[in-house]
Amino acid sequence: MATETTSGKGLALLQAEMARQGADAIASLTGNEAMAAELAASIMRTGRLVLIGMGASHYANRMAETSWRRLGVDCRAETAGDVLLQDLPAQARTLVLVSQSGESGEILQLLDLLPPGADLFGMTLAPQSTLGLSLRCLVGVGGQEVAFAATRSLTITLALHAAVLAAAGGEIGSFAATLAASRQSALEEAVEALAQKNSVIIAGRGELRGLAEANGLMLMELARIPAFGFEFGQFRHGPLEALAPDLGVLLLRGPGALGAGTATLARAALGAGTVPVIFDCSGEAPIEGAVTVAFSSNEGLSAVAAMLPALQKLIIAVSSRKVAGVGEPVRSTKITGIDHEA
Known part of the structure; x- marks a missing residue:
């Protein structure tokens, strides 16, 4: 069957996290109003925002980055590893350190290097963590995530970003209503189109770029195959050469400018002998052949909120066709420290 799964502990943990992520995210969105207002005031005062994280937290920041830029804020999403190796700009700016565990090695290093200040904040799911106790933090509801790959933590971090955007007067549309919806998507054809591929490229634009990157990471972690997340233009500039029948293509299509280029990339994939999968919230007609x-x-x-739960289910189903013990890492740990090797 297309949605065949294994029954290991890792899969059970993933499913348990996903079962409550919507409710926890809505509670996180509405339960951080005071801190969201404080952080929003800082951002609008400085006009410059640096979002700092690692792994899925970084990709959640990448999704929020586009929304902040639309609001006129000079926003940058940086990995904590990069920030450790370079000086931040001297101008006044608001810094937000994001770590679901509050114990990521690079985040802890930054806490030791950055002086406490009025414009230094955090986001975490663990209020008693080092990050949670060191900074004024927005705190996600439900406690720290325990499954290996980021599912619930990613959704909750997005909700925390949405709370701050709303407090700053940004447009978050039907974010909460979309999280609350329990719509089930038919994924069998999509699973069949991707499950036999040796590698996968996922691509999107705007907020959907970060979503593509986050799900590329999740697919690598769970299926143990090469998977890459690109912005549509970055996909066209070179990686098209990798298109082949054994390369899977997953395109995230939004409305208007967020969907521009989807048809071009879909036709290129079809021409190379691979049927693309398109997650489509554009409201436009489907692309023939996909x-x-x-x-x-x-x-x-x-x-993002509309697509994310279905993407999680798709990636878990694809991964379950490729490996035993989905969600049970063989080389990684849930909380990654810092490598001090010279």
Whole structure:
């Protein structure tokens, strides 16, 4: 069957986290109003925002980055590893350190290097962590995530970003309503189109770029195959040469500018002998020849909220066709420290 799964502990943990992520995210969105207002005031005062994280936290920051830029804020999403190796700009700016565990090695190093200040904040799911106790933090509801790959933590971190954006007057659309919806997507064709591939490219634009990157990471972690997340233009500039029948292509199509280029990339994939899968919330007609998973028309973070649960299920189903013990890492740990090797 297309959605065949294994029954190991890792899979059970993933499913348990996903079962409560929507409710926890809505509670996180509405339960951080005071701190969200404080952080929003700092951002609008400085006009410059640096979002700092690692792994899935970084990709959640990448999704929020586009929304902040639309609001006129000079926003940059940086990995903590990069920040450790370079000086931050001297101008006044608001810094937000994001770590679901509050114990990521690079984040802890930054806490030792950055002087406490009025414009230094955090986001975490663990209020008693080092990060949670060191900075004023928005705190996600439900405690720290325990499954290996980021599912619930990613959704909750997006909700925390949405809370701050809303406090700053940004447009988060139907984000909360979309999280609350329990719509089930038919994924069998999409699973069949990707499960036999040796590697996968996922691509999107705007907020959907970060979503592509986050799900590329998840697929690598769970299926143990090469998977890459690209912005649509970055996919065209060189990686098209990798297109082949054994390369899977997953395109995230939003409305208007968020979907521009989808048809071009889909035709290129079809011409190379691979059927692309398109997660589509554009409201436009499906692209002929592609496998389309359709959603209601949404944009920005609402588009992310619409697609994310179905993407998680798709990646877990694909991974379950490739490896035994999905969600049980063989080389990684949930909380990654810092490598001090010279």
